[in-house]
Amino acid sequence: MGIAALVTWIATAVLGFTMLGLWLSKGGLRAAQSDASIPTRLVPPLIFSHYLLAAAGLILWIVYLIIDRDILTWVALGLLVIVVVLGDVMFLRWRHSRKEATPEAHLPVPLVYVHGLFAVATIMLVLLTALGIGS
Template identity: 45%
Template sequence: MEGCRLAGDPGGGRGLLARWIARGGLRQQRTGTTRFPAALVFGHFLLAAAGLVIWIVYLAADRGALAWTSFGILVAVALLGFTLFGRWLPVHRAPVPATAGEETAPAERHLPVLVVAAHGLLGAAPLVLVLLAALGVGGS
């Protein structure tokens, strides 16, 4: 699972999603072990994908409304990401009991700190770039 990052996904978002699922994130929805509701996880992922698609359409069509739509979606993606980060941090910081097995630990406990940090930091770049493009900064 460590090599889940794909080209074009420098922050490892798909890799984080794949790791969360592989470590039982979906199964843990029933037991409440995970602090990540599936709707939050998949909402973050799907909105990010939608924002990217709308941004690509903007680049092809050069319609200002599409740039602002993409920006709005990316703001929502960032808010969902901050929510996920806020739910992940206490799980990451909590001590692991010696008797806790892999299946009892929340799935998000297995997300690599470096990938989570890089995903958040690199996720800010498109938000800023889309905003600048929507404002017409550096445009022709």
């Protein structure tokens, strides 16, 4: 289960990094400035907190796979819960801004949903690993 979680976590991260790159390339940071003519609903603290906590959890998961300390599964799961909450907030803001002229409106719908699908698979696999099911 641990390796499967790693694979889905990496896939989720790649998809998320792709979305981050698209948001940045469409002027996401410029739009977040108070004097920007193009608004954004995705503010940098929200986006970068989501990204950094997810990356920290991934690194922690790799450490868990190397040293096999069960407590690390629960810490990683705790980080993932926070990441999921932040991701849900971003998803709701993205859905409300899809018809507006915002940088996040350019994110491909399938990319957003596949990222979320992999995220759900990741959190489920991490939970199963933490519970010792399937190992």
